[in-house]
Amino acid sequence: xTAVLLKLKRANPVGWSADQxxxxxxxxxxxxxxxxxxxxxWHAGAQQINTSLGTFPGPVQVxxxxxxxxxxxxxxxxxxxxxxERQEQRNAELLARNPDAxxxxxxxxxxxxxxxxxxxxxxTVVSGxxxxxxxxxxxxxxxxxxxxxxxxxxxxxxxxxxxxxxAWLPLVTLVVSAVYVSSDPMFSRSFLVSMITVTxxxxxxxxxxxxxxxxxxxxxxxxxxxxxxxxxxxxxRTIVIPSAIPMMFTGLRLSLGIAWMVLIAAEMxxxxxxxxxxxxxxxxxxxxDSLGRICVAVLVIGVIGFLLDRSMLLLxxxxxxxxxxxxx
Amino acid sequence: xxQKHLELTQVAIEFPTPRGPFCALQNVNLTIAKGEFVSLIGxxxxxxxxxxxxVAGLYQATTGGVLLNGREVxxxxxxxxxxxxxxxxxxxxTTYQNVELAVKQVFRGRKTRAEMRxxxxxxxxxxxxxxxxxxxxxxxxxxxxxxxxxARALAMEPQVLLxxxxxxxxxxxxxxxxQDSLMEIQADLKNTVIMITHDVDEAVLLSDRIVMMTNGPxxxxxxxxEVKLPRPRNRIALADNAEYNxxxxxxxxxxxxxxxxxxxxxxxxxxAASDAGKDASGVDEPKARA
Ligand SMILES: Nc1ncnc2c1ncn2[C@@H]1O[C@H](COP(=O)(O)OP(=O)(O)O)[C@@H](O)[C@H]1O
Ligand SMILES: [Mg+2]
Numbered sequence: 109x110t111a112v113l114l115k116l117k118r119a120n121p122v123g124w125s126a127d128q129x130x131x132x133x134x135x136x137x138x139x140x141x142x143x144x145x146x147x148x149x150w151h152a153g154a155q156q157i158n159t160s161l162g163t164f165p166g167p168v169q170v171x172x173x174x175x176x177x178x179x180x181x182x183x184x185x186x187x188x189x190x191x192x193e194r195q196e197q198r199n200a201e202l203l204a205r206n207p208d209a210x211x212x213x214x215x216x217x218x219x220x221x222x223x224x225x226x227x228x229x230x231x232t233v234v235s236g237x238x239x240x241x242x243x244x245x246x247x248x249x250x251x252x253x254x255x256x257x258x259x260x261x262x263x264x265x266x267x268x269x270x271x272x273x274x275a276w277l278p279l280v281t282l283v284v285s286a287v288y289v290s291s292d293p294m295f296s297r298s299f300l301v302s303m304i305t306v307t308x309x310x311x312x313x314x315x316x317x318x319x320x321x322x323x324x325x326x327x328x329x330x331x332x333x334x335x336x337x338x339x340x341x342x343x344x345r346t347i348v349i350p351s352a353i354p355m356m357f358t359g360l361r362l363s364l365g366i367a368w369m370v371l372i373a374a375e376m377x378x379x380x381x382x383x384x385x386x387x388x389x390x391x392x393x394x395x396x397d398s399l400g401r402i403c404v405a406v407l408v409i410g411v412i413g414f415l416l417d418r419s420m421l422l423l424x425x426x427x428x429x430x431x432x433x434x435x436x
Numbered sequence: 437x438x439q440k441h442l443e444l445t446q447v448a449i450e451f452p453t454p455r456g457p458f459c460a461l462q463n464v465n466l467t468i469a470k471g472e473f474v475s476l477i478g479x480x481x482x483x484x485x486x487x488x489x490x491v492a493g494l495y496q497a498t499t500g501g502v503l504l505n506g507r508e509v510x511x512x513x514x515x516x517x518x519x520x521x522x523x524x525x526x527x528x529x530t531t532y533q534n535v536e537l538a539v540k541q542v543f544r545g546r547k548t549r550a551e552m553r554x555x556x557x558x559x560x561x562x563x564x565x566x567x568x569x570x571x572x573x574x575x576x577x578x579x580x581x582x583x584x585x586x587a588r589a590l591a592m593e594p595q596v597l598l599x600x601x602x603x604x605x606x607x608x609x610x611x612x613x614x615q616d617s618l619m620e621i622q623a624d625l626k627n628t629v630i631m632i633t634h635d636v637d638e639a640v641l642l643s644d645r646i647v648m649m650t651n652g653p654x655x656x657x658x659x660x661x662e663v664k665l666p667r668p669r670n671r672i673a674l675a676d677n678a679e680y681n682x683x684x685x686x687x688x689x690x691x692x693x694x695x696x697x698x699x700x701x702x703x704x705x706x707x708a709a710s711d712a713g714k715d716a717s718g719v720d721e722p723k724a725r726a
Binding site for chain 2: 326338
């Protein structure tokens, strides 16, 4: 490794400094090395495992399945396009014959593709997470500010925090079906069930971290606030929230991670549309391709989870006043 | 300078602790005239900060009380501005915004936007910080932060300026610099100032009176020394001044002879219980001086 670097340095084709080479090595070389090793082990290991659905898929088969899924999406797009074209043509003909004809526009209803499921899951997780944050941040601030509120709410937090999403799900399902009755619902019930389950499970880290952040505001800054006689709105805006932001984001990142994990589990269990359902359907399907397709789903779930976390980090570095804070 | 501006009468305070109430101060009586510069000196943990906090309204005296212009002090307020030992600037605001927060709060409805802006810049100018208006606290040195803290307090146009070891955490050179700045500003604005210090030279150089406190618990005022050195005072000229050295000697003798702190007799946890972290630089040894 060092020998290679030294050689590169001596040759120095692009005129980079040793530091730049080193950062290239740590930024590209080591991650690539890790990935290559993983693929190698996967490839070798997969061939040793024989399941009831055939050999466990290696990287090559999974890539194949990915291409299949992309192809399915392309075909589905074509079908949808053709459907709307036919419909438009039919309606135009109808109107030409009789201008007063009653025209009906139908939605295309195909089987949701893999990518439709990805979008569904993303929308659900973001909604659930936003709702959780909208509850957890103000409540966390309140708990952090008042010892009494903390005393009142802390036992509830401690009891509900460890509850698994699988336990919430039946309750949420029943409550949503009982309460959310509407002939023309704005949201589908399955969406609400998934979203509320996500909210219930991902609330806690943000709530707890925000309250800790708020209750640890430096005594001196509180005194500054008192000497200035800041009213409570200004106090919260200029002192409390900025102080608590680093902790708040720690909580938000944990919450988002939990939200994503919980969502997949909830979708699998409740058969609600989304990536979880895709995995479950493939599992039930049991074709020779299923394992490969599940592997694709697993990788996509991982990559999305990673990207969600990155976007939180980005938001954090954007919002956080402490630009020196090391965020990782 | 005889009118009673700030009056502490029979001030005593008890803190509830797990081992029963702890009487930190007792029988503190002090009258301060308008425009007077008073320093509080005493050993670490004797109760200097507590006195200041009571005047600031951050602590409530258990008995006795504080009158400012004949009105009782019962809550903190900007007419008694505080300069905290560790600057206490809001780290997420720039120098300018930190002062602005105070100015907006104090002069809301009394000054226009442009006037506020001018006033903020003027106060930062006073402490020689005009070059760093838009820097955040973590981008400036400790001395600069303390300057901004002073500017923020001055910008409130306080009737009394309270300073808790404002230069305690700074190196000697920066401290001397800030002391000179403070003397200039004081000569200009004639604020009433109470400053806590553990530095004997600082006390003699800056003060009209030095209030020396006995050791706690139940600390009180031991002696009050009037410093009649003419102003403006120059630290270099004063170094060989007999009168100046006489004052220094008096303070030193109070601290290290009359109120000698016998550490062996103080249970360790008592010092640990105080805000030891903040007061780590308290008076323990006489300052070596050439
Ligand atoms: N909030 C408090 N609760 C309990 N004890 C306190 C509190 N504040 C100060 N004390 C005690 O009062 C004494 C004086 O403290 P302080 O005024 O901070 O001393 P100084 O500023 O002179 O070093 C110390 O013994 C300290 O432990
Ligand atoms: Mg103190």
